Amino acid sequence: MTLSTFTITRPDDWHLHLRDGDALAAVAAHSARQFARAIVMPNLKPPVTTTAQALAYRQRIADALAAAPDAPAFEPLMTLYLTDNTPPDEIARARESGAVHAVKLYPAGATTNSDAGVTDLLGKCAPALEAMQRAGMPLLVHGEVTDPAIDVFDREKAFIDTVMIPLRRALPELRVVFEHITTADAAQYVRDAEGPVAATITPQHLLYNRNAIFTGGVRPHWYCLPVLKREVHRKALVEAATSGNPRYFLGTDSAPHARGLKEHACGCAGCFTGFHAIELYAHAFEQAGRLDRLEAFASFFGADFYRLPRNTGRLTLLREPLRIPDELPFGHTTIVPLAAGETLPWRVAN
């Protein structure tokens, strides 16, 4: 039987870039329309490295939402940007604030606004990591090595071997989320590893393989990091996301960049899915014949990992075509959502 409506517990987004200023004002309400809460990434310029900065950023998000007409209630869950110099005290302050829910590792140079990131994780960050392990504060990981000698498609796998395994051997009780996994290797690592480890999976990595970046020409709106991989990896991610294993949960990695900075000689990495994320996931799960597993992936497993209550609100999807706009307003410019101009089979009911 083909469903015509589909209702789930209101989902959360466990990996979201909201940016700041005009960009924040342009994108925040899109996420609030779908999600009750989101883990908000700290890679602003300058990065959010202290609890005081995280609290100020949280207020700017609240202000942006208050200014947006009819944005539903939305709770930003804040994060800190780990640096070589993060003091253990800052972890204690973060925990006490009740507003900071995780600390993000960007290997220096790995991705957008990662210049202030970590150069030597166990060498420089051991005091902060030990404090996090004690406090039960999750470490969120952009899991790619930055060695230019390693092929860009192999950087996630190399990260598992050279960083993730030694990290988790040194700090076995540290809670770790392997963010935006893109390979069968990462899915398998997370499935089989001992201890408190989980992973987020984006809609683009469930729906597309790397051919999408090169279909008839170079397609910058499909370029994100970690870059899309081969079909065998996409299939493994679909298998993981729809498996019912609570270690895998929703994190869009919606990463807005102005149109002109994507369609550029050196285009920014990041797919903007904040407008239509849950519809993209619904499409991916339905294609896999597992729409019944969407709710736990989107609304239960992340909250459980973060030790937060599950949401009580609901979100209804209608089987009505959603044409993805060619572009959307973005401050003084525009932004192009992933798969602009295409049509999805589900859309969120108003």
Ligand SMILES: NC(=O)N[C@@H](CC(=O)O)C(=O)O
């Ligand atoms: N995913 C991306 O391609 N880009 C993200 C950074 C990140 O999550 O790595 C961004 O902030 O633009």
Ligand SMILES: [Zn+2]
């Ligand atoms: Zn990342």
Ligand SMILES: [Zn+2]
């Ligand atoms: Zn991200």
